[in-house]
Amino acid sequence: MKVTTSQQDFLRGVWRENPVLIQMLGLCPALAVTNTVANSLAMGLATFFVLAGSSVLVALLKRFIPHEVRISTYILIIATFVTVADMTLEAVVPGIHKALGAFIALIVVNCMILGRQEAFASRRPVGRALIDACGTGFGFIIALLIMGSVREILGNGSFLNISLFGPDFEPWVIFVLPPGGFLTLGFVLLFLNWRSSRKRRKELKPGATTTTGESTVERKVA
Amino acid sequence: MGNLVWIFLSTMVVNNFTLALFLGLCPFMGVSGRVATALRMGLANIFVLVITSLCAWFLNAFVLPHAPYLRLIAFIVVIASLVQIVEMVIKKVSPALFQQLGIFLPLITTNCAILGLAIFQTNRGYGFLEGLFFALGAGCGLTLALVLMASIREDSELASVPALARGTALVLIIAGSLSLAFMGFAGLGSST
Numbered sequence: 001m002k003v004t005t006s007q008q009d010f011l012r013g014v015w016r017e018n019p020v021l022i023q024m025l026g027l028c029p030a031l032a033v034t035n036t037v038a039n040s041l042a043m044g045l046a047t048f049f050v051l052a053g054s055s056v057l058v059a060l061l062k063r064f065i066p067h068e069v070r071i072s073t074y075i076l077i078i079a080t081f082v083t084v085a086d087m088t089l090e091a092v093v094p095g096i097h098k099a100l101g102a103f104i105a106l107i108v109v110n111c112m113i114l115g116r117q118e119a120f121a122s123r124r125p126v127g128r129a130l131i132d133a134c135g136t137g138f139g140f141i142i143a144l145l146i147m148g149s150v151r152e153i154l155g156n157g158s159f160l161n162i163s164l165f166g167p168d169f170e171p172w173v174i175f176v177l178p179p180g181g182f183l184t185l186g187f188v189l190l191f192l193n194w195r196s197s198r199k200r201r202k203e204l205k206p207g208a209t210t211t212t213g214e215s216t217v218e219r220k221v222a
Numbered sequence: 223m224g225n226l227v228w229i230f231l232s233t234m235v236v237n238n239f240t241l242a243l244f245l246g247l248c249p250f251m252g253v254s255g256r257v258a259t260a261l262r263m264g265l266a267n268i269f270v271l272v273i274t275s276l277c278a279w280f281l282n283a284f285v286l287p288h289a290p291y292l293r294l295i296a297f298i299v300v301i302a303s304l305v306q307i308v309e310m311v312i313k314k315v316s317p318a319l320f321q322q323l324g325i326f327l328p329l330i331t332t333n334c335a336i337l338g339l340a341i342f343q344t345n346r347g348y349g350f351l352e353g354l355f356f357a358l359g360a361g362c363g364l365t366l367a368l369v370l371m372a373s374i375r376e377d378s379e380l381a382s383v384p385a386l387a388r389g390t391a392l393v394l395i396i397a398g399s400l401s402l403a404f405m406g407f408a409g410l411g412s413s414t
Binding site for chain 1: 241242243244245247248251291293294295298299302333334336337338341342345385386387389390391392394395397398399401402405
């Protein structure tokens with residue numbers, strides 16, 4: 001395994017290996033609850049809490065977890081934190097809890113969280129695990145906010161329920177409905193593909209023959 | 223009886239698990255390359271969903287009234303272990319069936335569609351039979367979405383897609399269009 005500094009651990013999750021936009025993990029919440037910015041934020045924070053909590057606990061307990069049942073143990077730890085998050089949200093912001101519905105409970109099966117436990121938290125000291133979890137969690141929040149902003153602005157003409165365009169704006173309702181989730185993420189990915197291919201073309205020498213047209217970034221589907 | 227048919231139909235097309243509720247996206251994106259594989263994945267999903275529904279019903283009826291805060295943990299543990307046991311039994315009893323479905327079973331267990339089914343079933347207070355039809359509808363809906371997606375993807379291999387859009391972006395945009403088409407079923411319930 002490569003030796004990395006804590007700063008690299010943090011930044012890697014935020015952008016270079018963004019869980020949603022690059023690794024395609026945790027798509028279910030990223031598409032399902034991002035119809036408004038407020039919902040995206042609540043979902044992002046809840047996931048952040050679960051990820052950070054379970055990473056710390058897994059890193060603390062890694063000596064005591066038998067190798068054969070590690071995955072089940074991770075899932076149990078994650079489920080415990082999700083239950084805490086679920087009950088907290090229900091008590092503090094009942095409106096948003098109702099809007100998110102079953103998707104709070106479904107944080108348990110977010111492959112991003114399990115992935116971080118298996119790939120990082122179970123092998124590193126507590127502090128590093130926490131930093132890595134924070135980075136990945138921030139990356140997740142950023143991705144959700146991008147999705148949420150696009151969908152709320154186009155689909156409802158507002159941002160955090162504040163109207164942006166005045167009464168004459170005809171909202172593109174489709175963006176707050178399920179198809180909008182797929183389309184928004186599709187277009188965000190197209191944009192990222194376009195940016196990275198343009199960057200690669202710039203890096204090539206001007207005289208060199210460009211064969212990069214064929215090879216767009218190969219994205220891993222989880 | 224009409225109620226049960228309605229549960230089945232509405233879960234299958236109106237509130238399709240994948241296209242309207244975004245559950246089970248991992249197999250939808252990952253194993254929708256070939257129609258034959260997609261069909262097998264779908265069948266394995268139906269199988270696990272029915273088991274899940276039975277488990278959830280049992281837990282809700284007999285165990286969880288005493289300890290509601292254990293709901294999530296209980297669902298996950300019981301469903302995962304039962305699927306594991308059923309997998310072993312199938313391997314022993316019918317190797318042919320295991321060849322067809324077996325490799326998918328462990329993957330499916332931690333799929334959001336499975337846990338989602340258990341939670342939705344609980345939230346809506348479905349009983350034994352209702353839950354069973356709910357699971358069948360969800361499974362058929364997943365299979366339908368998977369097979370449709372796989373057929374489109376097989377065809378799109380022959381089309382000249384711009385290099386920029388190849389891969390996940392294309393799959394997502396196809397999924398968006400499919401989801402848009404399925405929204406047409408939304409009016410189905412209003413006339414009854």
